[in-house]
């Protein structure tokens with residue numbers, strides 16, 4: 153069974169893997185029904201995992217209820233939408249208030265108890281409301297760094313229709329390193345290497361956080377052009393293991409979602425990159441489908457530009473985007489590499 157989520161589908165295997173990880177980014181995208189107990193849960197429910205054989209996935213709470221299941225009292229799956237609205241309302245309040253609103257004020261605004269509200273906010277954003285407010289202030293202070301979209305501004309941008317998309321795009325992204333990205337890599341050490349692959353020389357570069365550039369036919373000079381203020385270090389002990397994983401995933405494509413990335417774009421670009429990463433290996437999508445999956449079906453050209461601005465080839469699989477009608481379409485590193493990547497993934 154497959155669940156439609158804009159242009160991207162979630163398979164049972166993906167759903168089960170998300171349940172096993174208690175992955176909150178999947179909350180709101182499906183619910184887990186447990187036939188033996190008669191309840192349904194968020195994917196992230198903290199309760200003990202049911203046996204796989206007793207589980208059925210439903211696209212939403214209504215479908216689970218229609219099958220005769222009741223909501224879990226522990227994870228309250230029916231509240232996903234309400235939680236999202238509360239968090240968005242609080243963000244709005246924090247962004248627009250003159251002084252930082254207290255937790256009590258935010259709780260009152262959203263109708264939750266302070267402790268409960270603190271918990272759902274932290275679950276969604278990864279920071280407490282107070283830390284978020286602090287990060288926002290700091291970011292505003294250094295906003296002159298970049299003409300680009302700011303991190304905290306990004307989650308505020310329109311087009312974030314669903315809770316899941318909102319969670320996906322904020323999770324782990326409120327790190328303070330965004331300013332380094334905006335500022336040519338100032339203060340950041342980037343380890344890099346050029347390795348020979350079956351598709352020609354490949355440049356891999358990574359910060360402490362993850363891969364920040366993967367490209368074909370480039371060398372250190374291109375890296376220096378993109379990150380003029382970063383310290384560029386060829387090789388490195390910690391880097392070698394990551395490099396090996398990256399090379400393996402290019403030579404024998406499979407699931408490489410575990411490889412950490414350090415990328416930064418506008419909210420819409422990042423939503424497009426997430427949509428690219430959600431395309432199963434061996435499948436392709438059109439720009440319109442990526443735009444729809446990123447939350448704005450009309451932004452087809454912007455989706456194309458997000459594709460072009462992808463810094464991390466292969467791992468953000470922009471090669472899986474083709475023209476309507478099946479024509480291969482363009483690729484930054486030429487059609488041969490694109491064709492070869494797709495061919496390997498279809499095996």
Ligand SMILES: [Zn+2]
Nearest residue numbers: 193197224227
């Ligand atoms: Zn539950």
